[in-house]
Amino acid sequence: MTDTALPFDTASLDRLAQVVVRTGLNLQPGQDLVVTASAEALPLVRRVTAEAYKAGAGLVTALLSDEEITRARYRHGHDDTFDRAPSWLYEGMAKAYGNNAARLAIVADNPMALSDMDAGKVARASKANSVAYKPALEKISGFDINWNISAYPGRAWAQLVFPDLDADAAQARLAEAIFAASRVDRDDPAGAWVAHNAELAARRDWLNGQAFHALHFRSSGTDLTVGLGDRHIWMGGASEAKNGVVCNPNIPTEEVFTTPHKDRVDGTVRASKPLAHQGTLIEGIEVRFEAGRIVEAKATRGEEVFLKLIDTDEGARRLGEVALVPYASPISESGVLFYNTLFDENAASHIALGQCYKDCLGGTKGLSDDEVAALGGNSSLIHVDWMIGAPDTDIDGITVAGERVPVFRGGNWA
Amino acid sequence: MTDTALPFDTASLDRLAQVVVRTGLNLQPGQDLVVTASAEALPLVRRVTAEAYKAGAGLVTALLSDEEITRARYRHGHDDTFDRAPSWLYEGMAKAYGNNAARLAIVADNPMALSDMDAGKVARASKANSVAYKPALEKISGFDINWNISAYPGRAWAQLVFPDLDADAAQARLAEAIFAASRVDRDDPAGAWVAHNAELAARRDWLNGQAFHALHFRSSGTDLTVGLGDRHIWMGGASEAKNGVVCNPNIPTEEVFTTPHKDRVDGTVRASKPLAHQGTLIEGIEVRFEAGRIVEAKATRGEEVFLKLIDTDEGARRLGEVALVPYASPISESGVLFYNTLFDENAASHIALGQCYKDCLGGTKGLSDDEVAALGGNSSLIHVDWMIGAPDTDIDGITVAGERVPVFRGGNWA
Ligand SMILES: [Zn+2]
Ligand SMILES: [Zn+2]
Ligand SMILES: [Zn+2]
Ligand SMILES: [Zn+2]
Numbered sequence: 040m041t042d043t044a045l046p047f048d049t050a051s052l053d054r055l056a057q058v059v060v061r062t063g064l065n066l067q068p069g070q071d072l073v074v075t076a077s078a079e080a081l082p083l084v085r086r087v088t089a090e091a092y093k094a095g096a097g098l099v100t101a102l103l104s105d106e107e108i109t110r111a112r113y114r115h116g117h118d119d120t121f122d123r124a125p126s127w128l129y130e131g132m133a134k135a136y137g138n139n140a141a142r143l144a145i146v147a148d149n150p151m152a153l154s155d156m157d158a159g160k161v162a163r164a165s166k167a168n169s170v171a172y173k174p175a176l177e178k179i180s181g182f183d184i185n186w187n188i189s190a191y192p193g194r195a196w197a198q199l200v201f202p203d204l205d206a207d208a209a210q211a212r213l214a215e216a217i218f219a220a221s222r223v224d225r226d227d228p229a230g231a232w233v234a235h236n237a238e239l240a241a242r243r244d245w246l247n248g249q250a251f252h253a254l255h256f257r258s259s260g261t262d263l264t265v266g267l268g269d270r271h272i273w274m275g276g277a278s279e280a281k282n283g284v285v286c287n288p289n290i291p292t293e294e295v296f297t298t299p300h301k302d303r304v305d306g307t308v309r310a311s312k313p314l315a316h317q318g319t320l321i322e323g324i325e326v327r328f329e330a331g332r333i334v335e336a337k338a339t340r341g342e343e344v345f346l347k348l349i350d351t352d353e354g355a356r357r358l359g360e361v362a363l364v365p366y367a368s369p370i371s372e373s374g375v376l377f378y379n380t381l382f383d384e385n386a387a388s389h390i391a392l393g394q395c396y397k398d399c400l401g402g403t404k405g406l407s408d409d410e411v412a413a414l415g416g417n418s419s420l421i422h423v424d425w426m427i428g429a430p431d432t433d434i435d436g437i438t439v440a441g442e443r444v445p446v447f448r449g450g451n452w453a
Numbered sequence: 454m455t456d457t458a459l460p461f462d463t464a465s466l467d468r469l470a471q472v473v474v475r476t477g478l479n480l481q482p483g484q485d486l487v488v489t490a491s492a493e494a495l496p497l498v499r500r501v502t503a504e505a506y507k508a509g510a511g512l513v514t515a516l517l518s519d520e521e522i523t524r525a526r527y528r529h530g531h532d533d534t535f536d537r538a539p540s541w542l543y544e545g546m547a548k549a550y551g552n553n554a555a556r557l558a559i560v561a562d563n564p565m566a567l568s569d570m571d572a573g574k575v576a577r578a579s580k581a582n583s584v585a586y587k588p589a590l591e592k593i594s595g596f597d598i599n600w601n602i603s604a605y606p607g608r609a610w611a612q613l614v615f616p617d618l619d620a621d622a623a624q625a626r627l628a629e630a631i632f633a634a635s636r637v638d639r640d641d642p643a644g645a646w647v648a649h650n651a652e653l654a655a656r657r658d659w660l661n662g663q664a665f666h667a668l669h670f671r672s673s674g675t676d677l678t679v680g681l682g683d684r685h686i687w688m689g690g691a692s693e694a695k696n697g698v699v700c701n702p703n704i705p706t707e708e709v710f711t712t713p714h715k716d717r718v719d720g721t722v723r724a725s726k727p728l729a730h731q732g733t734l735i736e737g738i739e740v741r742f743e744a745g746r747i748v749e750a751k752a753t754r755g756e757e758v759f760l761k762l763i764d765t766d767e768g769a770r771r772l773g774e775v776a777l778v779p780y781a782s783p784i785s786e787s788g789v790l791f792y793n794t795l796f797d798e799n800a801a802s803h804i805a806l807g808q809c810y811k812d813c814l815g816g817t818k819g820l821s822d823d824e825v826a827a828l829g830g831n832s833s834l835i836h837v838d839w840m841i842g843a844p845d846t847d848i849d850g851i852t853v854a855g856e857r858v859p860v861f862r863g864g865n866w867a
Contacts, residue, residue, distance in 0.1 A: 069533070077493040078517055092529035099526070100539045105862045107499045112513065115506035127552075138541075177793045292678055375591040395673070421723035 045082060046207040047192065047214035054223040055189070056086035058290065060094055062232040062277075063187030064141050065286045068095030073135050078103040078143035080191035082144060099134070102128075105150045106195065113156035114171070115210035121163040124171035132173035138212075139282055142179055142186040149195035150378040152260075154318030161317075182398065185286035188381055190217050199378055202453070220291040220370045220382060236287070241277030242452065243295045246273040249444060251436035253303065254361065254390075258311070258432040260325065265361050265390065266303025268400050268415040273297045291370060293385040296362035298399040302331040302417030304358050311387055312426040315378035317343045324425060332356050349392060354419025366430050366450030380424055388428030388447070393419035459496060460621040461606065461628035469603070472704060476646040476691075477601030478555050479700045481564040490559035492517040494605035497559060514549070520566045520609065526578075527570035538585035542747055549696040556600040556782055563609035564792040575731075588718050596692070596812065599700035604631050612761075613629035613792055634705040634784045634796060639722055646779030650701070653690030653780035656777070656866065657709045659674030660687040663858060665850035667717065668775065669801075672725075672846040674739065679804065680717025680774050682814050682829040687711045705784060707799040710776035712813040714829030715743040718772050725801055726840040729792035733758045738839060746770050747806075763806060768833025774805035779843050780864030794838055802842030802861070807833035 044435060045052075051174040060066050072091050074086050081103070088099045092103045110118075136142060146355035153161050169176075179186050194206055197213035221230040256263045275295030279285045323339030338345045349355050362384065364371070370386040377383050395416040397406055408418065434447035445453035459466075467622050474480050490498050493799045495517070504515045526534075550556060565573050585588075593600050608620055611627035616627060632638045636645040648840045669682045688711030724738035724764065737753030747770040763769050778785070784800040791797050809830040811820055823830065848861035859867035 068531075075525055078495060081492060081519055081521070088522050088526040091528055092525060092531070094593075095531050096533075096535055097534050098521070098539055099524055101519070105499065105515070105518070107495070108502045108513070108515055109504060111499060113502040115503055117482070117506070117509050117511075120511050123512055125485075125512055125546040127545040127550070128514060130548075131541040134544075135539070181711060188652075191748060238532070432839040440783065 046211045048218075049082070050453065051214070051218040052083055052224050052251070053086055054228050055218065055221055056083060056090045058223055058228050059143065059187060059189045060234065062184055063066045063189055063287050064143060065284050065288045066091055066094050066096055066141055066185070067284060069097050070349060071097040071135060071138070071140035072099045072143060073132060073140050074099065074101040074145065074443035075102060076191070077147040077193060078105050079145040079193050080145045082400065085145065085193040087145075089175070106148055110152065110156065113153065113160055116160075118160075119158045121183040124164075124167040124169050129171045129175055132172075133178060134145055136175055136178035136184050137182060141184055141284075144186075144188045145263045146170040146188060146190050146379060146381055147191040147192065147193035147196065150197055150315055151199055151318050152195065154280055160319075181189075182280045184282050185280045185284035186288055187286060187290060188288065189290045190379070190381060191282060192217055196379070200375060207251045216373050216375050216377070219373065220385070222291070222369070232287070232368040233269055236256060236276040239292075243273045246295060246297075246436075249436055249438070251366070251444070252439045253437040254446065255426065255435045255437055255443070256308065256432060257428045257434075258427075260307075260309030260434075261307065261427060261429075263306040263427075264304065264326070264437070265358065266300035266331075266415070267361070268298040268300050268395070270401050270414055271297045272399050274396070274399055289381060289385075291382065291385050293364045294362040294389075296360055296399070297395070298395040298397075298416050299358040299361045299390070299410075300331065301354075301395070301417035302358045302415060304328040304331045308427050309429060310425050311429040312383065313340075313364060313376060314423070314425045315376075316341075316344060316348065316423060321345045348421065348423060351393075352419050352423050354417050355393050355421050357392070357417045357419070358390050359393045359419065359422055360389075360424065361419040362389050362391075362424075363434070363448070364388050364428055364446065366428060366432070372396060383426065384424040387426040388434070389424045389426045391424040393417065393421035393424050460625045461633075461788050463496070464844035465628070465632040467498055467500055469632065470497060470504045470643050471668065472599060472635060472637055472642050472646065473501055474504040474605045476643060477603055478557060478599055479698050479702045480505055480508050480510055480555055480599070480639070483511050485511040485549060486513045486557060487554050488513065488515045488557045488559065489545060490517060490605070492519050493607050494559045494561040498603040499561075501557065501722040503818040511512060513746070514670075516546075516686065520562055524566065524570065526569065527574055530574075532574075533572045538578075538581040540585040542586045543589055543652070546586075547588035547592060550598050553598060555698075556593055558602045559605050560602060560793060561605040561607035561796055562611065563607065563613055564729055565613055565732050566609065575739050586589070586602060595611075596694045599694045599698035600702055601700060602702065602706060603635065603653055603704045604793070606631055610793070614698045614789060623641075623829055625736055629791050630787050632792070634789060634799070636705070636783070646701070648671050648680070650690040655704075655853050657687045657689045660709060660711075660850075663852070665858070666853045667851040668860065669849045669851055669857070670722065670841065670846065671842055671848075672841075672843045674723030675721065675841060675843075675846075676716065677720040677722040677841075680714035680745075680771065682712040682714050682809070683816050684771060684828055686709045686813050688810070688813055701800045703795060704800050705796065706777045707782045707784060708776040708803075710774055710810070710813070712811075712830050713772040713775045713804070713811070714745065715768075715771045715773075715831035716829060718742040718745045718835035722804070722841050724839050724841060725826055725843040727754075727798065728753070728791060728837070728839045729761065729790075729797070730755075730758060730837060735759045739790055745772070747755075752856070762835065764835050764838065765807075765835050768831050769807055769835050771786075771833070772804050772833045773807045773831045773833065773836055774803075774838065776803050776805075777861065778802050778842055779844070779861070779866055797840065798838040800844060801840040802848070805836055805838040806836035807831065807837060
């Protein structure tokens, strides 16, 4: 295999491909795989394909995208077309997942690639894609199949993250950061993932054993009580898909997370990191909740976008996720803002506005929307994570009896 | 648009994209487009996408392939998988064409890319793909929609064609050859195509007016009479698809062609150029026909492959196409052997073993297989073109009454 001169260590890319196929997907003999990736990520896609076939894959099908092709559409496309999507392709993907193909998405694009395009057209196309992709997405979000999202250091993304470096140096630094966060900078990445999954499972099991009524977050600018959903379940790390395959849907992942109660969130919270949302950087978010609902909100930068976001629908002002990430974790320690949720949400404890995870409620799968709402699960068109964990974050668990149990002290597990 | 330093003139690539969209496809406002191409051809795919949207395209969907991904399958794939194909994707393409999407295939890959892989696996995978792709291919070969095949100068292909040059120089030379053959090395490529299509149409109409019973080819080593199919029709250049769009299915194209009579081919013929077939070069082909059937065959190189080829089925020993190309044409004058039918069959008059073009028979579309055979149309699993036109080629048309009319003299139109 020849790679046109990459400015980073390709042995780590080999290890990343192995981790993606074995730990991330846990691809089974005979199982097909559908890979979506930017063509720029070919050095990783090729390695993943080889690893998949070595693991006994059925057929590996790569669907390669390209930022310039996407941008050409927004630049020159006729206005009529932005409410359409290639449903024949998305229906095909749904069919593949319906036949037990595993799914891999490789993230490499510049998160700001469309920030200079007509926002209205981008929003319309995104909505049309969501509608057409829904049958496929339901197989993924419903965890019918084993799946994974991983990252490749795209050059434009790297230059956004490291604007002071030249293109090669920026790509090399982003590669390093991805390799470290994905635990492939070590001698035994597979072993490191077994240990890491065991630690996440222990945290998760402890939290499930406690069955807290609420969590109380305190740090500079934050005094927030987050009620947890009735019969909530903490998740994190490796999980079993409905096809029986245990996989790691995200690489990296540092969080354990659950569904809060949409009506029992009170107090004030200050974001601890900037939030990159659809090409806009939102900084200095401060919000006050009453009975689950945001009643005051401001930001020092991008406030207009943030206020528009929480006005998307009724559920956009309420929480759909609370997640615990220690300050002492590889991504947090890197100090890098990736402008990408896969990384940034794993740098700090976070909450998400909008849609909840149904699987974190009720202890049984397949609840109806009414049942989810009755347990406190929020619903919305959006799901936007933002970081609230800081070096001075203390978290207490509050039991049904009102007792306090230390969960985090000084940003880390107590 | 930024192209990673291409060693050739990208202004010609801009013009090629325009010719492909306007002359090749004649893409209609609101019409969707499906592009298949190697990821290596992205500099052309991006330009084609922009041109398509400027022309009012609906949605442009690019399906990008990669030689290394394909090779990884043959290297590491489990034996069971070579009889399978991603039918969900091919069915989706058939659906798109069924909804009047136009189709563009960009040729860029090394024709010998799989020559070092297990030939049995390649053949099995190729057959499985053909079966799965059949519903889509029928919309193309049945000319339901406007479609086009064009070329991009891939680096590995260039090095095969120009083995004595370094990679950059080879790619630059192949680019030049493609630009010249595609008539985009001129000031007004669109005008050049109008003129070229008019000339091909005039030749075609003259031949149709003559309604010859047979053609008689004479040159050094060749004395061959090719009977023409009953009610045969000559085609070439721009043609109207069943969706009413006039397009140029091949760029480049120099041929006018029709369907010979499978039982009325007699005499000897010597190939005038080597034939690249599935990774093998076949040189010095000499064949004798009796009553339409090859009864003697030899070659100075690759004879075994050639003999195996004509034993594929009964129809593989008979002709399915005869095509006239003057020696004075851009591809022939370049003297380059491209190892690719899109180019090589447009360098010289040629015949093809195997499957005939049904649309060249009978004057009406949608004939049954029996009707096609009754008119002299051959059928076979193969369709392999080989070049017989030389600088000294004379061709006479023979009328039903037995009169001779000069068609070619000294390699060119009489
Ligand atoms: Zn999260
Ligand atoms: Zn989230
Ligand atoms: Zn031909
Ligand atoms: Zn042909």
